Amino acid sequence: MATIKDVANKAGVSISTVSHVLNNTRFVAETTKERVFQAIKELNYAPSAVARSLKVNRTRTLGMLVTTSTNPYFAEVIRGVEETCAERGYTLILCNSGGDPDRQQASLRMLIEKRVDGILVMLSEDATELYGLLGTHPELPQVLMEWGDTQGDIYRIQDNAEQGGYLAAKHLIDKGHKAIGCITGPASKSLTVERLAGYRRAMGEAGLEVNPAWILEGDFEPEGGYAAMERLLAQKDRPTALFVFSDPMALGAISAAHMAGLRVPQDLSVIGYDDVPMANFFSPPLTTIHQPKYRLGQKAAKILLAKVNKEEESNKVLTLHPELIERSSVLDLA
Template sequence: MATMKDIARLAGVSTSTVSHVINQSRYVSEEISERVNRAAQELNYTPSALARSLKMNRTKTLGMLMTTSTNPFFGEVVKGVERCCYQKGYNLILCNTEGDQQRMKSSINTLLQKRVDGMILMCSSLEGERIEIFDKYPDVPVVVMDWGPMLFTSDKIQDNSLQGGYMAAKHLIECGHTQIGCITGPLNRHQAQMRYEGYKRALNEAGLEFHPNWIIESNFECEGGYEAFNRMYSKGTLPTAIFVCNDMMAMGVMNAAHEKGLSVPDDFSIIGYDDIHIAKYMSPPLSTIHQPKYRLGQAAVETLLCKLENETRDPKVVQLEPTLVERNSVATLKTTIEE
């Protein structure tokens, strides 16, 4: 494998001059730069990423930890992270924690050994855990996504789930619904709790009653939505509308309803959350709350790189706002009062 010394010998210059040309660390005349680059090309020289990282104390590599899920929401966020890394000239190492604390700690150790410049955590099933290893590496910035209160220092990227839940329920109310159920995510997770709180705020504001048989806690997966609807159905009369706290569970709900001969929105209306890519291709197309998933990933990388440039700044929270997407899964009842 060719070295800078080999290039210097072939180009007839000093090794330090070759280093300045390769690393663009000092001005070198166009003629000499051309000789050096031509020699490097002839020798098939490839710069050592390891040597460069040791010299610059940067590897131009970020690490990301996430929990595997069938929910394409996560893939759409990762797409934003990967694209932004590429545009900024960074590599990305992606690790799967599978929701296991020990595996997460092992992955963090591995990333630190590989000297990543920073980390992005998207493992909300582990929120509330204290990760002591970060205390030993205060110079490695961390950004968390989709996470509740943190027990370590980091920046945070989140969507406004409280507002999103409120918008979903309020849309159903504005369409004339007064009997509104809710299938929540795991309420020990911050985002699920906030969406549920938004739902409750909208119902309280409208003076509507809460029916305990119409509030079911589930797990954010298709199977969870399917089972939650079956439980709600088994308890008696259904509400006229259901806020399902993510689109994957909404798919499960619609499948369970179809098995029972029920039709959306003729027999009951449904609104989801996330606006995953396939939501508009469901039958009927799903009304939902749009999360800017690509932007969430992009914001995580940008915030991490900003911290690398200004290590002394205080941790910050970047909050992105949801929007309502109206499709065909919500019926407008004739009892709607026009102002």
Template sequence: MPITIKDVALRAGVSTTTVSHVLNKTRFVAAKTQEKVYKAADDLHYAPSAVARSLKVKTTKSLGMLVTTTLSPFYAELINYVEKHCYDEGYNLILCNTDGDSEKILSYLRMLSQKRVDGILVMCTEYNDSLSTSLAEKRDLPITVMDWGPTDAYLDRIQDNSAKGAHIATQYLIDQGHTEIAYIGGPLEKIPSQHRLEGFQDAMAQAGLNIRPEWVIESDFECEGGKIGMRKLMSLEKRPSAVFVGNDMMAMGAMSEAQSAGVKIPEQLSIIGYDNISNSAYFSPPLTTVNQPKERLAKLAISTLIERLTNPRQTGKTMMLEPNLVVRSSVAKNDPQ
């Protein structure tokens, strides 16, 4: 049988109310009595019920996080930072890997609300009406949406500014003398894919450069997606001199496919990625990429949730992170013959 607060009270020779006040620090209790209670609890190896305590103090010191995948290095690094900042602030993290499945997203949202978490972080690239409705139903719970999402006034949103990051990447290729630039991106139903394609198109248009339709390839955000995209480019009679790839994992696959076809990077083909995952510095050659400030994103998300818990408000706010370029060795200057 589990040890209860009644057992502690009996052992200490005090009432259950006194034990509760001592353990929860909800009222002054004489030092001698406190000592008796603590000793009785230690002797009996009493562990207070987190659920019962949460009902009294109306907080669980737990946060939930919905994330598209835990396999991607970008998400893995981000989750690591989120967990670190949760721990630093005295919170536990309940992580839910949705695998991009709408039903799992809704199921996890119900579970997290039933577990009485204090707030929820949402970082899912899949956005649809059912998810928007489900989030609206939980509007009494602090929710911070990371990287994407609806514009509903009650939500706090942190955006990575993918369109600007893609513009920066494309402009760097243009500044290096490239005019024939291809784009390999993720699925266009995903918000980041849409924004990165828009940033690429805007930079090309501002430079007065044409975009060949066959050089804009929709794939997926994994290594294999990059390989497939590059294979399509390699099969064309007219090839680009540079490629902007929608994330670093795809860039890894694209580089591997190009090199397997005998193409030298960056001498014959320049490649730039997006995300600045930690491994990108160790690609061969090291990848020039756009940095998403993952630790700042994590810290801002946690601090925003906690701030809303401390000072409840009905309206949300939108915060924008600024991407920046990380120059390495995968892009070369293009000298037209």
């Protein structure tokens, strides 16, 4: 395997000149550069990434810590991050915490040991201890994204969840539905509180009664949607339409309805939230509220790269604008 010394000998230059050409750390004449690159090509020389990172104090590697990489919402965000990193010549190390605080902290320590140039943290649950650990490394560029209040260097995701909940419920109302229930996310989540507030606002504007028995708590996952639908089906009186607070939960709910012999939308209309890629392939295709997940990932990566390159962005709020995507899972009763 060729070394940097072999390249220098073949090009007739010093080792330091080859290093400057590779790292662009000093002016080198074009003719000299050409000789160096020609020698690199002929020798099939591959510079050591480790050695280069020690030299320039950069690894061109970013770390990303997420709650779960399998949830379709996060998967689309991650794709936006990955592709932006690739476009800028960076490698991304992805760590899936599975919601386990110990795994979160172990992953963070690993990323720091790998000498990543920056870390992007995107978690859906409370991570106070993790943020405290990150605070002990203020020299490391960080973008900490959460759906709560902005504090310090945390970039807040403002997804207009109340407006999204309003759009979902209003669509069902506009289609002639009056008996409308919800399968929510965990009651402690701000997303749940805001989407439920939007649902209540739409119902109030239409003069419709909210039946507490038809508001069932889920967990944003298919299993939670399935279990909540089973609880709803056990009730004597049922709604004609259901607003489900995530598309994966909607998939679980529709599956449970089908198992009980109900047809969607003929017997029960369903609207989801997030517009994950699979939503168009549900049976029937799911009407839902779209969020620009891929663009969010792009923006998050660009913010972190700006911090890495000391080009700080002042905007600490990433605003998402929900949009109704109408497909075939809502029956028109109007």
